[in-house]
Amino acid sequence: MNKITELFKIQYPIIQAGMIWNSGWRLASAVSNAGGLGIIGAGSMYPDVLREHIQKCKKATDKPFGVNVPMLYPNLEEIINIIVEEGVKIVFTSAGNPKTYTAFLKEKGITVVHVVSSSKFALKAQEAGVDAVVAEGFEAGGHNGREETTTFTLIPMVRENISIPLIAAGGIATGRGMLAAMVLGADGVQVGSRFAASEESSAHENFKKAIVDLEEGETHLTLKELAPVRLIKNKFFADVVDLYTKSPTIDDLKRLLGRARAKKGMFEGDMHEGELEIGQIAGLIHDIKPAAEIVKGMMAEFESAKKQMINLN
Incomplete structure (x- = not known):
């Protein structure tokens, strides 16, 4: 057990990013069933579509899963209400002020995580009462911070500034990358691009093939x-x-x-x-495979890399 597996009640400290157009109920439930934390990406869903994905995810897994909510969402209040009504227990907020809904969600017994790209925003998120932060480096896909701070620089800086659990994101697709992030102070990792190129990702096959060819x-x-x-x-x-x-x-x-x-x-x-x-x-991603295999492969490589490091000493 570590802080992240304990917080989310999951087997492995691997969180699948809530990527728009990639992270529907199929991917989220597959990752959760494999022992990680699957996340539905609400950013590309109308409210009624999100409700449908949450309901299907609940049928497909009895394990914890979450919803990612970009705070710039036009129907934000409606989205938050659907999450509460459907009994979702974990919410990742991004692209906005964590103060907006953290207290409200926590009152409803929901675990709240906020995505940041700097120590300054990590501190603000901690002050807003979130349960953990995702610190995302410049290497990441999707929407990033303007500072261009790389993951390897960002994680130890954020770790130095906050006391709550820290999830590293940006440029992590392997067990070795996961170990490196954790050595630098992360308690777990959030993985996007690797899961975009999974069989269960809702992205178009053309896009998945483009990722593999990059x-x-x-x-x-x-x-x-x-x-x-x-x-x-x-x-x-x-x-x-x-x-x-x-x-x-x-x-x-x-x-x-x-x-x-x-x-x-x-x-x-x-x-x-x-x-x-x-x-x-993406330059390190060479195949499209089931999400469960990705989780299993990352954990196997993580354990093997950890043993290698111990043997070096």
């Missing part, structure tokens, strides 16, 4: 003026780069991004015009 250096953090996001370099990304040469306004960037650009890419499989969010670690 090589080092083929993603880039951009659109910092809106919300920093790490993207695969495709036609849409090239259009973004081109627009930046013209000193665009925020409205220009918003117009180019348009609506449902991430859905077009990750969910509908448009590899040219879609917004394809993935982490730098």
